[in-house]
Amino acid sequence: MLHCQIHDPTKLVDKLRASPVIKPICRLEKGTTPGVGRIYDCLxxxxxxxxxxxxxRNPKPKGSKRPKSGEKLPPKHPGSVKRLVDKALEGRVIEERPEGILQEILKECAVLPSSKLGLLGNPNKLAVAGDGAPLLTGASPYGKRICDCRSKGIYRCNCKRVFTDPHANWGWDSYHEQRFYGHTLYSITSADSKKDLPLYLRLVQGSRNDSVTFVFLG
Ligand SMILES: [Zn+2]
Known part of the structure; x- marks a missing residue:
């Protein structure tokens, strides 16, 4: 899917069936191309x-706060980091982790082999760095209208709309100094490796402050 830049299982299946090159790369023999349902099952x-x-839900405003050049937005709830750390120290932080299997795959296929090859520095004295990067979503931040205001001539309304990526929201990209709609890909990388190899990846809401995410990484 990544290689073909196709993120729609239906289109992927069409491509797999039509391409004599991609099929063998995916180790699919003749007549064994999976159907759309099986791709969704796998996902x-x-x-x-x-x-x-x-x-x-109702559309949420984009927000108008702009931090100073090169700075990040301050946490929305200033006391939240301390409260989270206190909770975490008591072992009370419970968070859903839908990407758990992908993290397992990263660990088994990349992190452990890299460590064995000595690419991550001294495993008993790991030096790590963490940072969040914007991951834009293809879903619309404005949602799809399901009301009939437009037919009545009302073009700006606050009625409930359909959102196809419900966890995405507006965040601040401090590098490009602009707002983005989507998620934040938070990564912990090995600071001793030459290429900043990733050790751990997490996906969180676009608006979430890095300092809050960091508590959850523990
Ligand atoms: Zn409306």
């Missing part, structure tokens, strides 16, 4: 969440 096994793929 569901990789992403451990029963979250609905859609949500119906």
């Amino acid at each position: 569901n096994r990789l992403w451990l969440s029963d979250n609905p793929q859609k949500a119906i």
Whole structure:
């Protein structure tokens, strides 16, 4: 899917069936191309969440706060980091982790072999760095209208709309100094490796402050 830049299982199946090159790369023999349902099954096994793929809610404002050049937005709730740390120290932080299987795959296929090859520095004295990067979503931040205001001539309304990526929200990209709609890919990388090899990846809401995410990484 990544190689073909196709994120729609239906289109992927069409491509697999039509391409004589991609089929053997995926080790599919003649007549064994999986159907669309099987691709969705596979995706569901990789992403451990029963979250609905859609949500119906009121549109949220984009927000107008702009931090100073080169700075990040301050946490929305200033005391939240301390409260979270206190909770975490008591072992009381419970958070859903739908990407758990993908983290397992990263660990088994990349992190452990890299460590054995000595690419991550001294495993007993790991030096790590953590940072969040914006991961834009293809879903619309404005949602899809389901009301009939437009037919009545009302073009700006606040009625409930359908959102296809319900967990995405507006965040601040401090590097490009602009707002983005989506998620934040938070990564812990090995600071001793030459290429900043990733040790751990997490996906959180676009708006979430890095300092809050860091508590959950523990
Ligand atoms: Zn409306």
